[in-house]
Amino acid sequence: MNLQNKPTIITIFGAGGDLTQRKLVPALYNLHLDGWLPEQFAIVGLDLKEMDDDAFRSRLRQGVDDFSRRKADGKTWHAFAQHISYAAADLTNQATYEELAQTLSDFDKQWQAAAQHLFYLAVGPSLIEPITQHLHKAKLMRDQQNSRLVVEKPFGHDLASAQSLNEMLTHNFDESQIYRIDHYLGKETVQNLLAFRFANAMFEPIWDRRYIDHVQITVAEQVGVAHRGGYYDHAGALRDMIQNHLLQILCLIAMEPPVSFAADEIRNKKVDVLRAVRPIAPENVDDTAVRGQYGRGWLRGEEEPAYQNEEGVAANSNTETFAALKLFVDNWRWQDVPFYLRTGKRLPVHGSQVVVTFRPVPHQSFPETAVETWHRNRLIINIQPEEGIRLHFQAKRPGPAIRLSPVDLRFTYQDAFKTASPEAYETLLLDVIEGDATLFMRADQVEASWRVIMPILDTWAANSPLDFPNYPAGTWGPPAADVLIAQDGRSWQQPDFGN
Numbered sequence: 001m002n003l004q005n006k007p008t009i010i011t012i013f014g015a016g017g018d019l020t021q022r023k024l025v026p027a028l029y030n031l032h033l034d035g036w037l038p039e040q041f042a043i044v045g046l047d048l049k050e051m052d053d054d055a056f057r058s059r060l061r062q063g064v065d066d067f068s069r070r071k072a073d074g075k076t077w078h079a080f081a082q083h084i085s086y087a088a089a090d091l092t093n094q095a096t097y098e099e100l101a102q103t104l105s106d107f108d109k110q111w112q113a114a115a116q117h118l119f120y121l122a123v124g125p126s127l128i129e130p131i132t133q134h135l136h137k138a139k140l141m142r143d144q145q146n147s148r149l150v151v152e153k154p155f156g157h158d159l160a161s162a163q164s165l166n167e168m169l170t171h172n173f174d175e176s177q178i179y180r181i182d183h184y185l186g187k188e189t190v191q192n193l194l195a196f197r198f199a200n201a202m203f204e205p206i207w208d209r210r211y212i213d214h215v216q217i218t219v220a221e222q223v224g225v226a227h228r229g230g231y232y233d234h235a236g237a238l239r240d241m242i243q244n245h246l247l248q249i250l251c252l253i254a255m256e257p258p259v260s261f262a263a264d265e266i267r268n269k270k271v272d273v274l275r276a277v278r279p280i281a282p283e284n285v286d287d288t289a290v291r292g293q294y295g296r297g298w299l300r301g302e303e304e305p306a307y308q309n310e311e312g313v314a315a316n317s318n319t320e321t322f323a324a325l326k327l328f329v330d331n332w333r334w335q336d337v338p339f340y341l342r343t344g345k346r347l348p349v350h351g352s353q354v355v356v357t358f359r360p361v362p363h364q365s366f367p368e369t370a371v372e373t374w375h376r377n378r379l380i381i382n383i384q385p386e387e388g389i390r391l392h393f394q395a396k397r398p399g400p401a402i403r404l405s406p407v408d409l410r411f412t413y414q415d416a417f418k419t420a421s422p423e424a425y426e427t428l429l430l431d432v433i434e435g436d437a438t439l440f441m442r443a444d445q446v447e448a449s450w451r452v453i454m455p456i457l458d459t460w461a462a463n464s465p466l467d468f469p470n471y472p473a474g475t476w477g478p479p480a481a482d483v484l485i486a487q488d489g490r491s492w493q494q495p496d497f498g499n
């Protein structure tokens with residue numbers, strides 16, 4: 001149940017686009033089904049396209065049918081759809097915002113209550129500035145307690161552009177009103193990292209350089225760039241995934257215990273991690289970062305085109321679709337423990353996981369014959385698609401001789417809770433409605449994560465790759481990614497949940 005039940009209006013700028021249809025409205029619909037939305041609630045869609053309310057609603061219903069974890073059923077959809085309206089509008093024109101102010105105040109009259117206002121920027125980066133300037137001019141976010149702005153990624157293209165975007169936003173609004181989305185933070189398993197680490201007494205004492213050998217974070221995608229080639233070709237894997245999602249996971253794995261769960265306390269502890277990441281000197285980029293781009297190849301029995309032949313991508317594109325990095329966090333807890341990060345498109349599986357590998361036992365007392373299949377202890381945190389945690393350890397094999405075998409202790413969300421996890425956007429939208437910024441990126445966090453990757457971005461921009469494409473679709477990235485970790489005497493753990 002909604003905790004505050006405050007009358008709420010969500011205005012979506014760019015409501016005719018994909019994000020609204022695929023993510024935002026399916027999430028709001030699920031919140032509605034579970035009774036999380038306030039009784040007085042409205043979704044106001046704005047976009048350039050001419051559409052009436054009915055056309056807009058049926059487009060959204062299609063989105064729910066196609067993309068929601070629960071399909072639209074006639075009665076509940078009808079009740080939900082009554083909360084939705086649409087207006088065709090030029091988002092760069094001040095008159096749009098004067099009309100919006102009127103619409104919002106009409107709701108207040110109808111409800112006989114002052115609603116809180118959430119403004120969602122589901123638009124491309126070029127519209128962020130005009131929309132926020134107009135919102136400011138129309139005084140639509142004057143009430144700091146009751147108006148919030150939600151900003152989607154990409155948040156900037158590099159450190160300088162992220163800084164100027166932050167300056168522009170914080171010049172017009174208070175930082176507490178700005179909700180920068182990183183949807184990975186809304187995933188159940190990502191949030192569970194905090195519960196796992198800080199609600200249990202047994203892991204924290206061994207969560208440091210004395211017991212942990214290294215950490216791997218893999219976010220593997222089978223999809224290519226689909227219809228987003230135009231955007232992606234100017235971004236690449238480092239900007240699209242590592243700067244935000246993977247570095248956020250790193251923060252949750254490496255952060256110090258928070259004193260409380262207050263939003264700023266958690267965000268302070270995360271930003272401390274980013275500040276502690278060892279800066280990468282330009283001359284070391286080649287030893288710490290690998291880039292790749294997929295060529296033609298086979299995946300799930302189908303032949304897939306090379307990245308350079310995807311729609312919206314330049315035929316001679318230098319954009320990376322795969323990136324692997326080795327980072328160090330320079331503090332007492334993590335000194336000299338490598339964190340290996342990798343992500344890519346058109347990899348053999350769809351799966352994201354964190355693998356924490358522990359140091360070997362200090363003394364091996366078993367005979368060599370007993371430990372033929374000896375593996376290090378590992379903690380495998382599966383983020384998706386199957387959500388769960390696996391502890392990999394040694395056990396004695398049944399039989400008269402002493403022989404050891406690795407076995408797994410497994411927890412899966414599905415088995416433990418017998419209920420489907422909410423989508424990340426459900427969690428995040430409810431947090432915006434309730435004014436909880438814990439899972440959103442603060443200005444300094446965004447800038448700190450850009451700072452981590454800037455040396456790599458700059459070096460890669462200055463030196464064109466000579467070997468692109470360098471991995472066939474359906475393989476684990478370029479051979480150099482294996483070398484990156486093999487030169488330290490280690491190897492990548494491929495995502496699988498031990499099925």
Ligand code: BG6
Pocket residue numbers: 153221240241
């Ligand atoms: C987005 C990226 O932020 O995350 C996409 O822009 C990527 O390129 C997507 O495909 C992956 O998200 P998820 O939730 O499917 O792992």
